[in-house]
Structure formats: structure tokens, C-alpha cells
Amino acid sequence: MSADATIRSNVTGVPGPDLTPTATVLDKPLSECKVAICTTAGLRLAGDIKLWLDASFTVLPAAARDVQLSHFSPNFDRSGLTADINVAYPADRLSDLAKAGVIGSVATNNLSFMGAQLDATFSTIINDSGPAAAQILLDDGVDVVIFTPV
Amino acid sequence: MSVLSHVFEKAGLATVGISLVRGQAETVKPPRILNVNFPLGRPLGKPDDSEFQTSVLMAMFDLLPRTDVPVLVDFPESIEEQGSEPSSCPMPPRHNPDLNAAIDEANGLRNAYSRNLEATGGRTLLGRVADVDGVVGLIEKIIEIESGASIADVGWDSAAAIAASQDIRAYYEEAGLQLADNTGARQLETWFFHQTETGQLIRRARDGMRDRNDDKLATTYLAPMTQG
Numbered sequence: 001m002s003a004d005a006t007i008r009s010n011v012t013g014v015p016g017p018d019l020t021p022t023a024t025v026l027d028k029p030l031s032e033c034k035v036a037i038c039t040t041a042g043l044r045l046a047g048d049i050k051l052w053l054d055a056s057f058t059v060l061p062a063a064a065r066d067v068q069l070s071h072f073s074p075n076f077d078r079s080g081l082t083a084d085i086n087v088a089y090p091a092d093r094l095s096d097l098a099k100a101g102v103i104g105s106v107a108t109n110n111l112s113f114m115g116a117q118l119d120a121t122f123s124t125i126i127n128d129s130g131p132a133a134a135q136i137l138l139d140d141g142v143d144v145v146i147f148t149p150v
Numbered sequence: 151m152s153v154l155s156h157v158f159e160k161a162g163l164a165t166v167g168i169s170l171v172r173g174q175a176e177t178v179k180p181p182r183i184l185n186v187n188f189p190l191g192r193p194l195g196k197p198d199d200s201e202f203q204t205s206v207l208m209a210m211f212d213l214l215p216r217t218d219v220p221v222l223v224d225f226p227e228s229i230e231e232q233g234s235e236p237s238s239c240p241m242p243p244r245h246n247p248d249l250n251a252a253i254d255e256a257n258g259l260r261n262a263y264s265r266n267l268e269a270t271g272g273r274t275l276l277g278r279v280a281d282v283d284g285v286v287g288l289i290e291k292i293i294e295i296e297s298g299a300s301i302a303d304v305g306w307d308s309a310a311a312i313a314a315s316q317d318i319r320a321y322y323e324e325a326g327l328q329l330a331d332n333t334g335a336r337q338l339e340t341w342f343f344h345q346t347e348t349g350q351l352i353r354r355a356r357d358g359m360r361d362r363n364d365d366k367l368a369t370t371y372l373a374p375m376t377q378g
Contacts, residue, residue, distance in 0.1 A: 003377075015177065077192060082274075093204055125153050125157065134157060143163070143164060146165070
């Protein structure tokens with residue numbers, strides 16, 4: 001079994017909260033929407049990296065490219081991110097799509113959480129850091145959020 | 151991520167995410183998910199391939215009009231990791247036999263690391279607890295741990311030990327990008343942990359920490375769980 005298959009097998013079935021999905025309906029075309037990235041790759045601005053185990057998040061200015069991997073887990077490929085940050089944090093691709101008119105614009109800020117949190121509780125994400133993160137994007141006029149893991 | 155998408159949708163943001171683990175997405179049921187069978191760590195699939203990355207994004211955007219949530223759609227193309235075939239990196243010859251082999255090796259990779267730094271415009275994943283000039287110092291502490299010291303003995307806590315291992319790995323993998331043609335997912339990881347002096351040193355240090363019941367968090371995350 002490959003390394004990825006082993007890890008996928010280990011994490012499949014890990015229980016999560018029983019949440020009823022809801023869907024926000026866009027009231028305008030994608031070409032008029034402001035789009036943000038929310039990554040759980042544990043990215044932080046250079047100089048701000050730390051071992052990060054909780055449910056907090058950090059704000060990444062959309063124009064910043066000096067982002068670094070702060071994820072504590074060694075259990076995923078890192079060389080792809082080393083070669084091209086867009087493989088997990090597609091900030092350049094969103095800029096391309098905005099220039100092409102496919103999306104309306106890119107958000108002022110993107111957000112980064114730590115995935116596979118060891119210390120986090122779902123209630124913190126649901127009641128505290130999650131709503132606070134959403135509000136930052138709403139205040140910026142964001143319509144659409146794309147989530148990228150590692 | 152999946153839990154966050156529920157929170158964001160309730161707040162009035164339309165979301166769509168990528169899943170790298172289908173079973174996880176099936177459990178948490180985020181509103182709209184594109185499941186990709188890509189290597190862990192590469193959710194957009196292919197580094198330095200803007201066309202492919204854009205195709206993944208467009209497949210995500212195609213899900214936005216869907217309100218019959220939860221929606222889980224599989225991306226039609228798969229990419230497998232290649233960790234069973236390590237990168238082929240020509241290693242520098244032994245330069246100073248008086249040095250520990252791992253340190254001599256690390257010194258010998260400095261030029262390749264610098265070339266990669268130049269190629270990326272200065273972007274590096276090194277820097278958690280040391281810059282490039284501090285890598286050898288980190289390896290010296292790993293040598294002490296391999297010889298029986300605890301992470302506390304060398305002045306580290308669990309966070310510092312994990313960060314040090316990741317900095318050393320970043321230095322090697324970034325040098326490796328300049329030395330190898332085959333750098334598919336996990337190929338440099340396997341090269342580092344199995345074919346370099348320093349990677350093997352880290353694995354031995356980790357095994358010793360486990361035998362001595364040293365810091366559990368650091369022992370778990372000093373090296374990938376699949377690099378035995």
C-alpha cells in the first residue's frame with residue numbers, strides 16, 4: 001500500500017460533528033464575485049511560522065507570496081509546495097482568472113487554518129474561530145470561498 | 151476544512167472545497183466538495199502547471215450553483231504519488247572525512263540549495279527555527295539525540311524538535327529539486343529519509359526516542375509515519 005493510501009485509510013472514518021449542510025445561493029454570476037482562499041495547509045507569512053496545533057487562523061494578504069508551510073505534520077508531500085505554492089495555495093491562479101474575467105475579483109485577504117488539528121475542538125471552530133474568520137471575509141465583500149487542504 | 155465550510159455557508163458565503171480524502175468528506179458532508187485523487191500535499195494536482203491547476207479550479211466553480219447539498223463530485227483525472235521510486239540525486243562526494251558524514255553531506259548540498267533559492271525568487275520553506283546557516287547546527291543536535299540525548303538535553307521542546315526536522319528536510323528537498331529530474335510526489339521525501347546520511351540519521355534518532363519513551367509528540371512527527 002502506498003504512503004498516501006495508508007494515511008487515507010488511517011483518517012477515513014475519524015468521526016466528525018453531525019452537521020446539516022446548508023447552501024448559500026449566489027445572487028450574481030461568478031464573473032461578478034469576489035473570491036477568497038481558505039487553506040488548511042497551515043501556511044503563515046514568512047517570519048511568523050510556529051508549531052501550530054489549535055483552531056486559530058491567520059490572515060494572508062492576497063498579494064503576499066512570502067508564505068511558508070507551518071504545518072506540524074510531515075505526512076504529506078512537501079516538494080510540490082516547494083516548487084510551486086499554487087499547488088496548494090492557488091493565489092496566482094485566482095489572479096489569472098480575475099484578469100480573464102472568469103471571476104470578478106480576488107479578495108483582499110485569504111485565510112489559513114491548520115488542518116488535522118491535534119488540540120482543536122470542533123466547538124471552537126463552529127462557535128469561535130470559524131465565525132470570526134467568516135466575518136473578516138464578509139467585511140471585505142467576499143462572495144465565494146474556495147477551501148484547499150494538504 | 152469541512153467543518154469550516156458549514157460555518158461559512160451559514161454566515162452567507164458560498165463555498166466549494168477540495169477533498170484529498172474521500173472518506174473524510176463523506177463523514178463530515180461539506181456542502182460542495184470536489185474530491186481529487188491527487189497526492190496528499192498537492193490538492194491542485196501538478197506544480198508548475200497553470201493549465202491543470204486552472205482546470206481543477208473551474209471544476210470547483212462548476213459546483214457553486216448546486217444547492218442540492220451535500221454535493222461530492224470526483225475530478226476525472228487521478229495522479230498517484232511515487233514515493234516507492236525515490237528521486238535520483240547525484241550526491242556531492244565526501245569532502246571532509248573529519249566531519250560527521252551527515253554534516254559533510256549537508257555542506258556539500260549548499261550550492262544546490264542556493265540555486266533553488268535563486269530559481270524560486272528567494273522563496274524557501276526553510277526557516278522555522280533556523281536559516282540556511284543554522285542547518286548544520288540542527289543536524290549536530292540530531293546527532294546528539296541519536297547518541298542517546300533526550301530532546302530536552304539538547305535544549306528542544308517538542309515544537310522545536312519537529313520544526314528542526316522540517317527545516318532540515320526543507321533544505322535537502324529544495325537542494326534536491328535542483329539535482330533530480332524525477333521529483334514526483336514523495337520522491338524527494340523517500341530520497342531524503344532513505345538515501346541521505348541526514349535523513350537516515352533522523353530516522354535512527356526517532357527510533358531511539360521511541361525506545362527511550364522521549365517526548366511523544368516529537369517522536370511521532372520527527373519523520374513521516376510511512377518512512378519506517
